[in-house]
Amino acid sequence: MKLNHLLPLALLTPFVFSACNSDSSSTQRKAGAQAASAAQQVYVPPGKLDDYYAFLSGGQSGSVFVYGIPSCRFIKEIPIFEPRAGLGYANNPGSETYKRLTATGPLWGDTHHPVLSQTEGRYDGHWLWINDKANERVAKVDLRTFEVAEIKLVPNIQGAHGLAAYLPSCKYVFVNGELETDAANNSTDSEKYRSMVAFLDAQTLETKFEISFVGNADIASSGKDGRYVFVTMYNTENATSSEGMIERDRDAVGAIDVPLAEKALAEGKSTRLNGVPVIESEKVPGVLTMIPVPKNPHGCNVTPDGKYVLASGKLSPTVSIIDAKTLKPLAEPEVGLGPLHTTFDGRGNAYTSLFVDSQIVKWNIEKAIKGDPDYIVDRVDVHYNVGHTKAAGADTSYPNGDWLISLNKLSKGMFIPVGPAMPESQELIDISGDKMRVVAAFPSPPEPHDAVMLPRKVLENYTVQTYETEPAAVKIGEEKVVHNGNKVDVSMTCIRSKFTPEQFEVHEGDEVHLRLTNVETVRNMTHGIAISKHGINLAADPGQTTETTFVAGKPGTYWYYCTWFCSALHLEMRGRMLVKPTGAELNEASGPLAKEDKSHRGSETKGSSYE
């Protein structure tokens, strides 16, 4: 009986196995073909340039990472709120970058939301703004040089979280105070807690005014027509415990009427707090409209056409669609578990990151509004727990619709093991077709929160490769060492493969002000100077002048040397700081300065006098 039962099974077995085998090999072939075509999409041969810059916030690294897309190659880190010795950024206490950073807060930061400047609904490539959530700072990066141009502290807020540019003019950037305090922050009474949205002059980063309200503001997005800006508010309860913050079924999206706020300001309907005019929302009706949405929303994204603002549900599996002009809630389509952020392809589709599901879901906005059950277009798995997601150009009026980055919180198993502290993981997804395709993954230091992609062409003729000589630059032939009491001014130049002067003398305890100009005129010829036992390391790119002040140590010889490998004589590119005991006679004409016979050294820069 048993045998009878088993016989057919035994007969079938070879077929089942062979079917399995052929199935798995065809699956393998298919996977191989898919991998090959994905590889082809992201392969950018050496010497060829990527189509996009991807600016990723560095999170607790305090910086911005620049990657090339689609190759996913790491290109550069822009240090902002944290020193980087290799770039000579804020690592020398006597330097301007150090002073600027410490004047606004500590030597670290938590960068969250990179924002690009726009003109007429497109990225103009001029500025990138970024916030330091932990220390309530906003910085502006000049994309001509990829260096910080400005850092300012935002008064009266704690937890500077959401950041966006006010569109279409980019007159302001606005930043959300996520963590509630009493406005003056001198009370521990939680009954007095409020939050503020601060509006900063986009160029000077001075806080021009703030809107104060009960509750908090999380993520920010601007309408496109200059009227409303939007913030998600997950703690309308104004609670101080996580249980309290999820108490209400509905929280809100706040819509701030910017022209109305400006009018109220002009009419004096504000009070000054730490030098900043603050508008209390209760006193100016209409300045803040709170639109109810399911509890504890997170992401806030205005569609490229400016018609809708989308609040991603986080604790609710929905995305709330709100009319960005009438502020009327239109629909709450279900998209999956833990929706955090939504981005756009310019073809009417939204892409929402699902933190809990570890997926990106693609859905059609108009279909969802109409209640069409087929509004979900596609889903793709990501690795794992995606936070922000951003499609190329999604913040503009004209998204590119080709690439999307999924910024995942957990990378475990994705890359070769490197101990318990694992890299962050990002995935690149092709969104040009109906189906999404994950084509690459790339690691980064901790911890990108958000990203923004800028077409290479926008910066092609804008970003400089050498610095213009600034008035403060030391010129060839004008190097000098000037003693003035216990202060010494050293004006130094460097060019392959020499520092001029190659030696200088100071007394112990002298305050040495070193100003170094890299007088190279060709691109990529960066020099650095490290001074032994004095903790000094500067870097200067071609044409750049950098400076620092330090105190000369005990008598002796201290070599300085070039820290950037520059030439065949790189190792010989060094000099001596000779520290003499107090009162000892110094050789005033210290060191051989520029050699006279290098007659072309002072010549004009490349190309300028050629044609």
Next chain:
Amino acid sequence: MKTTALNRSRSVLSWILTLLASALLLASLKLPLWHMRLEAPQYRDQEALRIAVYPNSFRGDLRELATLDQYIGVHIPATLPQFRWLPPVLAIGAALGVLALVVRRSIRPRLLVLLSCVLATALVFAALQAMGQIRDIGHNRDQKTILAGIKDFTPPFLGSTKIAQFTVSSRFGLGAWLIGSALALQLGAAWSSRSQKQPHRAATAKPAAVAELEPSTSH
């Protein structure tokens, strides 16, 4: 009658050619006579180094070359003797060309031929001097700073050669071509101003009358 018409048109032609030659000589003062281009892996395409020699100066990527030259003990002089004498020679050549239009017609062809020969000689001399200077660049090197393995060399006066990591190519500049053309035009003017047996009064009077305009037309 026929020779008169021919003489007149020839005279006008020689007048035009001579003025044109002088104009070209003057223009060449502002134009490069010679170009050198240096290409290496890290100095490619737009970043190739260039030197241009003008009648009175060097121009181009001189600072970068001075920086690189220290590794091979090379020293490009700040100035050349030609920068002093060549511009006046070209300017005087242009002026004499114009002057030839107002001298007696019978000696004009000889004067023009002489002028272009003198100019040509001066240019050949300048070129020979330049070849010597170019040779010196690669041979009179600072022995102390020489990067081992670079043998003495002569950069090309015309054409291309490999020196260390650089492919060095040289060619004449627009100024040189203009001077060459000017000499040819002067010879052409000499040929066309050669008169037939009986010079006609009218034929000689015309250019003389027009010659009064010269100072304004030649500058």
